[in-house]
Amino acid sequence: MGEIKKKTILGVDDMPEMLTNINAILKKDYDVRTAIDVQSALKILETTKIDLLLLDVEMPTLSGFDFFEKLQKDEALKDIPVVFITANADDETAQKAIKKGVQGYLTKPVSPAALLDAVAFFLD
Secondary structure: OOOOOOOEEEEEOOOHHHHHHHHHHHOOOOEEEEEOOHHHHHHHHHHOOOOEEEEEOOOOOOOHHHHHHHHHOOOOOOOOOEEEEEOOOOHHHHHHHHHHOOOEEEEOOOOHHHHHHHHHHHHO
16 A cells, blocks of 8 residues: 655745744654745745645745735645744734635744644644
8 A cells, every 4th residue: 555645834934943843843744844935935836736834924025925915826826725823913913814815823932732733724
């Protein structure tokens, strides 16, 4: 029998320690890819089928909101579920994310249990 293929998650955050945490928490059950910026994320998205995107909101050059809007305009990428992971715990940012159509929203520091629950909700 063939091996069951793990679902692939892409974490995008400009803080390397956050990417390390995402990888450490999820690598047992998922194929985790990480990108330090939007440009790196786009290169991964060109060559890899991603099942879930974990996206920081505050990043240099292009914010998570701007990147999300760019994804929504791309037929090949618009159906990937996106969960924002952000230090912005204010209601205004959360409401904006919901209105834009972001599927999930977690605040930093994110607990391993909350991250695993959010990922499982979309992938399992």
